Amino acid sequence: MCGIVGCILKENKDVAPILFSCISKLEYRGYDSIGIATYDNTINVKKGKGDIETVNENLNFEDMKGDLGIAHTRWASTGRPTDANAHPHMDNSQSVAVVHNGTLENYTDLKEELIEEGFTFKSTTDSEVIPNLIKKFMEKGKSLEDALRKTTEKLKGSYAIVAISKDEPDKLVATRKDSPLIVAYGEKGYFVASDTPAVLEYARDVIRPDECEVAVLTKDGIEIHDKNGENVKWESKYIDWTPEMAQKEGHPHFMIKEIIEQSEAVKNTLGQKANIQKIIDEIGDVKRICFVACGTSYHASITGKYLIESMAGIACDVVIASESKYTARTWDEDTLVIFISQSGETYDSRMALKEARKTSKTLAIVNVAGSAMTDEAEFVIQTQAGPEIGVAATKTYIAQLTAIYLFAGLLSKNGELIEELNKVPAYIDEAVKERETIKELSKMYTFAENIFYLGRGFSYPIALEGALKLKEITYIHAEAYPAGELKHGPLALIDEKVPVIVVVPPGEDYDKTMTHIEEVKARGAIVLCVGAKGDEKIAENSKEIIGINPEVTDIIAPLVYTVPLQLVSYYVTIEKGYNPDKPRNLAKVITV
Numbered sequence: 001m002c003g004i005v006g007c008i009l010k011e012n013k014d015v016a017p018i019l020f021s022c023i024s025k026l027e028y029r030g031y032d033s034i035g036i037a038t039y040d041n042t043i044n045v046k047k048g049k050g051d052i053e054t055v056n057e058n059l060n061f062e063d064m065k066g067d068l069g070i071a072h073t074r075w076a077s078t079g080r081p082t083d084a085n086a087h088p089h090m091d092n093s094q095s096v097a098v099v100h101n102g103t104l105e106n107y108t109d110l111k112e113e114l115i116e117e118g119f120t121f122k123s124t125t126d127s128e129v130i131p132n133l134i135k136k137f138m139e140k141g142k143s144l145e146d147a148l149r150k151t152t153e154k155l156k157g158s159y160a161i162v163a164i165s166k167d168e169p170d171k172l173v174a175t176r177k178d179s180p181l182i183v184a185y186g187e188k189g190y191f192v193a194s195d196t197p198a199v200l201e202y203a204r205d206v207i208r209p210d211e212c213e214v215a216v217l218t219k220d221g222i223e224i225h226d227k228n229g230e231n232v233k234w235e236s237k238y239i240d241w242t243p244e245m246a247q248k249e250g251h252p253h254f255m256i257k258e259i260i261e262q263s264e265a266v267k268n269t270l271g272q273k274a275n276i277q278k279i280i281d282e283i284g285d286v287k288r289i290c291f292v293a294c295g296t297s298y299h300a301s302i303t304g305k306y307l308i309e310s311m312a313g314i315a316c317d318v319v320i321a322s323e324s325k326y327t328a329r330t331w332d333e334d335t336l337v338i339f340i341s342q343s344g345e346t347y348d349s350r351m352a353l354k355e356a357r358k359t360s361k362t363l364a365i366v367n368v369a370g371s372a373m374t375d376e377a378e379f380v381i382q383t384q385a386g387p388e389i390g391v392a393a394t395k396t397y398i399a400q401l402t403a404i405y406l407f408a409g410l411l412s413k414n415g416e417l418i419e420e421l422n423k424v425p426a427y428i429d430e431a432v433k434e435r436e437t438i439k440e441l442s443k444m445y446t447f448a449e450n451i452f453y454l455g456r457g458f459s460y461p462i463a464l465e466g467a468l469k470l471k472e473i474t475y476i477h478a479e480a481y482p483a484g485e486l487k488h489g490p491l492a493l494i495d496e497k498v499p500v501i502v503v504v505p506p507g508e509d510y511d512k513t514m515t516h517i518e519e520v521k522a523r524g525a526i527v528l529c530v531g532a533k534g535d536e537k538i539a540e541n542s543k544e545i546i547g548i549n550p551e552v553t554d555i556i557a558p559l560v561y562t563v564p565l566q567l568v569s570y571y572v573t574i575e576k577g578y579n580p581d582k583p584r585n586l587a588k589v590i591t592v
């Protein structure tokens with residue numbers, strides 16, 4: 001999983017500073033190495049292992065000459081993060097340079113064939129076969145564009161590729177299959193990139209080429225060609241996100257900025273009410289709903305199931321995308337399959353969506369405009385969280401929940417719930433204001449090795465999300481359990497060394513949850529409760545309490561109680577000296 005960018009300027013100015021600025025915006029897609037290639041009578045390549053800023057300090061990308069070029073930020077999938085494995089990769093004769101995002105399943109076969117023909121390789125990546133294959137076809141008389149097309153005929157797996165060649169130095173060519181790629185234009189020139197935030201500063205009119213189409217960018221404009229090389233009529237979409245929306249705006253990390261922005265994300269997503277009603281009307285009657293998602297989006301799906309089953313009385317399943325193949329066999333024309341994904345690019349979810357389209361109505365709830373799933377699903381709700389750069393999903397999660405609450409409220413004609421949603425932004429802001437207190441109490445979790453999160457009913461997905469956030473950025477082992485399930489095994493793990501965080505809002509499950517607090521306290525656990533401010537019973541039964549506005553009851557708790565748990569994870573991470581925006585081994589968009 002990587003970020004790629006290509007640019008050709010209309011005027012003869014140096015492109016490197018623009019490429020560098022664009023690729024910096026894609027660091028959330030990968031950050032183990034970076035590289036840039038530009039054309040200036042010959043192809044110059046600078047690349048190295050490390051994050052963008054460090055590598056730039058060593059190599060000074062902005063010095064590079066030439067008015068067209070390509071750039072790459074890598075998250076290693078095939079081959080370790082090293083200087084040699086950093087992109088761009090070049091062919092043996094140093095005349096073709098390529099950046100690639102994706103995974104080639106048959107690269108070892110291709111590499112062996114090329115080695116037999118006398119080619120040599122400098123890296124251990126799958127990607128290096130691509131420039132060599134392109135060059136091989138160009139030597140047989142193919143144009144750069146046709147050589148790229150011939151090359152992709154040999155590739156198995158996923159790819160978004162941008163290539164330049166010193167034999168055709170006036171253009172960039174790009175194509176994709178199962179990996180994201182956008183083409184964009186602005187005043188200064190023409191761009192290709194993995195994602196829109198890369199180019200927003202320079203270009204806002206965005207085209208999304210279909211699978212296997214080839215985009216050809218020259219100083220005169222953009223052409224998109226189909227697999228036969230015929231012109232495809234393209235349409236662009238104007239993206240109104242501001243570049244500032246993608247910056248930290250004075251906060252030390254994107255994550256805290258994005259947590260603070262959550263009330264805004266809710267307000268903006270509530271603006272989708274009319275669209276959601278229209279979608280519900282168009283979908284018509286369904287007998288069954290199945291949610292499909294991964295990670296945090298899976299937790300949003302569980303809340304969706306609880307809401308729809310309790311309010312609309314429609315049977316709902318929730319399935320992890322990579323485990324959906326058996327459930328998929330039960331989908332039919334009376335099933336609505338709802339896909340939740342902030343990026344709209346998650347490979348596992350996209351593959352399940354491909355299956356669902358064969359039998360059922362499909363709805364995608366997605367944050368990134370113009371992402372793959374927005375093209376692939378029959379119906380689309382776009383959440384309005386704006387760009388999320390921190391790898392840990394925060395505001396996109398709350399925006400997903402908002403869309404789900406609207407969907408469930410409108411589906412079940414529950415006017416009261418819809419009314420209640422209007423109060424949520426204020427509740428979130430109140431919760432965010434408690435961050436100094438949360439920062440203080442988070443210190444006591446820094447040295448924990450295991451932490452348990454408990455919740456019942458609507459609080460169970462809150463616990464799940466709290467635990468996922470903690471483990472992904474603090475690297476502390478965390479488990480979430482439905483509180484009633486603890487006594488069926490995991491209670492054996494509880495002792496005085498294990499902090500237990502209990503989500504206990506006012507509502508139907510309050511009394512039962514209090515009994516579970518007793519259970520863990522009796523085993524010596526240090527209990528932190530997230531509950532209603534001023535609730536004395538909780539205060540008596542726990543070491544610490546994070547107080548939430550008492551008007552927030554269990555049903556809407558996921559939209560508000562999640563916030564302090566995000567803050568706990570954030571502050572424990574800071575206390576431990578880790579970077580919450582770039583957790584190890586993870587990336588923002590999982591296209592493999």
Ligand code: M6R
Nearest residue numbers: 295296297341342343346392393
């Ligand atoms: O883009 P998606 O919502 O489809 O991504 C799914 C998961 O990879 C994602 O939610 C992941 O679990 C979060 N980054 C965790 O914070």
